[in-house]
Amino acid sequence: MQEQQFPYDVHLYDRRFLNCFQRHAVVFMKRLGIEVDWLFYNALPTVGDLFQQMVVENKPKYALQSRYFAEDDLALLGVRFHEQKAKCLDDLLPIIHGQIQAHGCAFLSGDVYYFAHCPEYRSTHAQHVVVLRQANADGSWEVVDDNAASVLCEYRYPHEVIEQFFQNEGSRRMFCLEWTPVQSPDVEISFRQRHQAFLDDFNTDPWFYGHLEQLLDNPLASNTTKFRALHDVFTLLAGSRNCFARYLEMTGAPVAAMERVGLFVQEASVLKGLMAMAQITGKVRRRDLIERCAALAGLEADYLRELRLTRTIDIAS
Numbered sequence: 001m002q003e004q005q006f007p008y009d010v011h012l013y014d015r016r017f018l019n020c021f022q023r024h025a026v027v028f029m030k031r032l033g034i035e036v037d038w039l040f041y042n043a044l045p046t047v048g049d050l051f052q053q054m055v056v057e058n059k060p061k062y063a064l065q066s067r068y069f070a071e072d073d074l075a076l077l078g079v080r081f082h083e084q085k086a087k088c089l090d091d092l093l094p095i096i097h098g099q100i101q102a103h104g105c106a107f108l109s110g111d112v113y114y115f116a117h118c119p120e121y122r123s124t125h126a127q128h129v130v131v132l133r134q135a136n137a138d139g140s141w142e143v144v145d146d147n148a149a150s151v152l153c154e155y156r157y158p159h160e161v162i163e164q165f166f167q168n169e170g171s172r173r174m175f176c177l178e179w180t181p182v183q184s185p186d187v188e189i190s191f192r193q194r195h196q197a198f199l200d201d202f203n204t205d206p207w208f209y210g211h212l213e214q215l216l217d218n219p220l221a222s223n224t225t226k227f228r229a230l231h232d233v234f235t236l237l238a239g240s241r242n243c244f245a246r247y248l249e250m251t252g253a254p255v256a257a258m259e260r261v262g263l264f265v266q267e268a269s270v271l272k273g274l275m276a277m278a279q280i281t282g283k284v285r286r287r288d289l290i291e292r293c294a295a296l297a298g299l300e301a302d303y304l305r306e307l308r309l310t311r312t313i314d315i316a317s
Contacts, residue, residue, distance in 0.1 A: 003117060006144050006152040012246055015150040016239020016272075017043060019062040021107060021129040021175060022069050024144070025081070027152065028105040028131065034077050034179065035187055037250055041195035042067050043243035045236065046204040047300075054232045055215065058225065061232040067198070068240075076190050078180040081107075085173045089166045092174055096132060099176060105144075106132040107175040110165035117155055119148055127169055132162070192251065199307060208233070209297035212290050223282060231275035237296070238268035248307075257306035264299040267292055 008027045015023055026036045045066040053059045074080060086092045092108075099106040112118040112128040120126055134142040139159045147153045166172060208215075218226065245261045271292055278284045 002156065003147060004154045006154050008152055010151055012037075012243065014239065014242075015146065016235050017068075017243055018239070019064070020146070023152075024105075024107055024129060024131050025069075025175075025177075028103070029077075029079065029177075029179075032103060032179065033181075034079060035184065036077070037246050038077070038187060038191040039069060039073055040243040040247040041191050042073075042198045043240045043247065044198075044202065045240055046202070047208045047233070047237065047296075048205045050233045050236050051208045054236070055226075055229045058229060061235060064236060066240075073191075073194070076182070076187055076194075078182040080178045081175050082178070083173045084176050085171070087172065089163045092166075095176065096174065097135065099174075100132065100134065103177050103179070104133065105177070107177070108132055108162070108166060109169060109171055109173050109175070110162075110167075111169035112165075114161055114164040114168065115145070115155075115157070117145065117147060117153070125168075127171065129175070130165070195247070195251070199304075202304070204300065204304075206297040206300070208293075209300075210294055212293040213286070216284065216286065216289075224279070227275055227278045227284070231272060231279060234268050234272040234275055238265050238272055241265045241268065254306050254310055257303045257310070260299050260303035260306065264296060264303065267296055267299065271296075 006027075008030070013023055013027050013030075018026065026039070029036045043066075045064065045068075049066065050064070053064055054061065071080070084092060084095055096106040096108070107129055108131075109127060109129050111125050112120045113122060113125045115121060115130075118128070128145075131144040132141055133144055133154070136142065136156070140156050141159065141162050143155045143157055143162075144152055145155065212230075215230065216226065221229075241261055242265045245258060245265065248258050248261060271289065274285055274289050274292075
């Protein structure tokens with residue numbers, strides 16, 4: 001099986017924050033010239049929400065519920081996605097070909113068990129979304145999807161494998177893209193207004209940052225469960241703030257705020273790495289972990305203060 005890396009911004013559009021469909025969607029919308037980075041104005045899930053979903057509810061990272069990628073935000077870009085379901089893949093082929101002709105992509109849902117490039121190949125069943133790029137004369141398909149390192153690559157698969165992928169996952173659906181180009185100045189104004197409303201309503205409880213030791217000592221969960229959940233929290237913190245930083249860059253946010261967001265991303269990434277190592281070794285660098293986590297609270301308070309100060313000055317002027 002040949003694997004060739006697909007050209008896109010690997011650092012920005014990664015899987016730390018975006019789930020498989022969101023990442024595929026923003027990458028291919030960007031290729032169409034859609035200003036998808038405006039969507040990152042609210043890529044700032046609170047640490048309380050992450051703690052509740054990843055630790056308390058023990059959700060997998062890809063199942064995170066947040067305000068990012070909402071239908072009304074997509075509508076500001078002239079974009080709408082809708083599901084199309086069918087009993088068999090052949091029933092969707094006219095729609096798939098139409099999507100590829102119109103947009104250069106078709107987003108197909110299925111079961112990763114059947115793709116040789118996936119770590120779950122022939123071992124685990126899991127719902128996933130891939131991108132179909134082209135149907136070849138020999139019946140094979142050009143597919144874009146994550147490799148083992150979560151980097152988008154191009155693959156070629158026979159029709160039979162695509163059919164197995166689709167047929168053996170219960171939803172049997174694809175996501176269709178509709179796009180009507182809109183005026184850029186109107187888009188920027190609308191997203192700036194939404195960002196300010198979002199920031200005005202943003203309330204985060206820093207409890208998690210100062211209580212990591214209690215979570216590590218929790219006797220009601222195994223180390224395996226705790227380490228995985230905490231790894232996901234730090235992954236999502238790093239990934240979301242990395243995307244949020246892109247929005248700040250677009251809008252000329254204060255340098256001090258952008259620097260602190262950048263430091264936050266770096267520190268959260270270190271914590272992510274420490275928890276990844278803990279999952280392998282079964283041990284944690286406890287003091288380092290606790291101190292670094294507590295420091296995140298200060299960095300977040302600092303950049304939020306800087307952004308709100310800018311908002312106050314804007315209103316006054």
